[in-house]
Amino acid sequence: MGSIDRYIFRTTLASFALVLVSLTGVIWITQALRGIDLMTSQGQTIITFLGITGLVIPALVLIIAPIALMIAVSHTLNKLATDSEIIVMNAAGFSPFRLFRPFFYATCVVALLVAFIGSYLAPDGMRRIKQWDAEITADVLTNILQPGRFAQLDQNLTIRIRERAPGGVLKGIFVDDRRDPKERITIIADHGTVLKNESGSYLVLEDGNLERFEAGKRDPALVAFGRYAFDMSKFSNRGRDVALGIRERYLWELISAADDDPVFKQLSGQFNAELHDRFLAPVYPFAFAVLTFAFLGTPRTTRQSRNFSIGGSILAVFGLRMAGFACSVMTVKTPAMALVQYSMLFAAIAVGLWMIISGIVVEPPPALMEAINRSNARLARLFGRPATA
Known part of the structure; x- marks a missing residue:
């Protein structure tokens, strides 16, 4: 990895960490406020309150991490474009696909983090929450x-x-x-x-x-x-076993679910949907990074507006994630929808890579720009002040 690659790699991961911590902190606070009754009505300590609410953070990171990566890639590309560094790199022989390499390395780090959280850390936190909550609610002294x-x-x-x-x-x-x-x-x-x-x-x-x-x-x-x-x-009922739900299962427990498992018998469709979600969780960072770079990574002059490309990348990523949620819900009753979700994600990655290799610059259509200019001219005539001699 060269000096330029290390510079972009560090900048991207630093931005990712900052955005991830900020978004996770805000959402965690909103979630933690729901459990404030642990301290008020059940007499629990602040340590118990923070412990239970803090265990939900890995599950939040699992969803927020790909979005934080998209924001980090956008920020890094905008910084490089504002300082005209992308144009200089392009003039020095860096193709858009070559420039994407450090972003790919950063995406691999995020994907490994998401894979670890999805397979072990998030379900471990959820099952600890369930066990801890069962101890509190089942204990007569606090309930x-x-x-x-x-x-x-x-x-x-x-x-x-x-x-x-x-x-x-x-x-x-x-x-x-x-x-x-x-x-x-x-x-x-x-x-x-x-x-x-x-x-x-x-x-x-x-x-x-x-x-x-x-x-x-x-x-x-x-x-x-x-x-x-x-x-x-x-x-006191502290020793009772707690029945684990689907989200409290580790990845290997979802893969090798026993046929006589009562939860699997009753919710086999949800088991299938959750398993595919765990498999696809590390793929979303790649899809988001590729699409974001495809819209914003091509060299442009400082006079060329990037607003349309930024809006297009946001719509593409948002649409892909919402479609993924919809496919996940439909997979519960229609297992074939999992194939649609796989195809959709890998098709988005393929299209994004094709745009990067081809060096396609995403710009607004000329007809749209003409319509915007005509609208601006009309507004200027309506509200503009006449020139005085």
């Missing part, structure tokens, strides 16, 4: 115990909390335990926290009183305590 309500955890066990404070602290705790027929225990504590470890789940009560009524005795036993652990392991 059933709601402030101001009496929770009947068992036929003879009632718990109530007054409010939830930041950091997972429970305030105003009342426990009425009648599970043992020989005694009845009533506990009132100022506050408490939830402790989970390998031995189980415990409600750690602090600064309270315990009143025990034993059968056959007239007076209850009253004990004041500073710290008391109430065993809640029976009501």
Whole structure:
């Protein structure tokens, strides 16, 4: 790789990284706001909130990366054209196809990144989200115990909390335990926290009183305590298995799905569509890069407008992606649509390469330019000021 290739390669990847981080950050914030109830209503910590919402980032990158590459290629080509570097390279003997080489190298890096994310990282993050969410929603300590309500955890066990404070602290705790027929225990504590470890789940009560009524005795036993652990392991469902959906499966699990898999039996069409989407995910960066370069990579003078080419590249990439989404949806019920999606992508790459090799300059049709000029002249006559002597 020569010095010019390294310069273009670094510029493209730097622009790609900046655009990818910016777009992913904006979209991640909008997605993260939907999970804010983890902290407000379920008393989870900021670490849990950031952990769960952060695991969705690989899935966002999988969709945003090809678009970020298109923007990076457009930015690099526009920078080279503004500084007249493309014209100088062309005069030095660089053909458009030769100039495309560093962009191809950058696209290979992005495609490898997308392939890794699509086959492993994104499904791994999704399954971690599902497991983490199952632990939160299945655990009675965070799901059933709601402030101001009496929770009947068992036929003879009632718990109530007054409010939830930041950091997972429970305030105003009342426990009425009648599970043992020989005694009845009533506990009132100022506050408490939830402790989970390998031995189980415990409600750690602090600064309270315990009143025990034993059968056959007239007076209850009253004990004041500073710290008391109430065993809640029976009501925690942390160990339950989580059924994995299609997007939580790794690529090799989609390829070798078992025939007796209940999800595969019920949603075989979606399995097929998801598998083809994973295969085609690394191809989209090549299609977007080739089309963008085909519209913007040919040498032009600074007086030649690039607006039409920029608009054409955006429409081509946007149309190709929307058609891909449509084919993916239709593949669920019509497996043959997957072939249409493959053909469409590789045809777009072939057409783009043909335009690059042929050196075709994408310009607006003369009839369109004449119509625009006539319209501008008409507007100038209508709104322009007459010249004064």
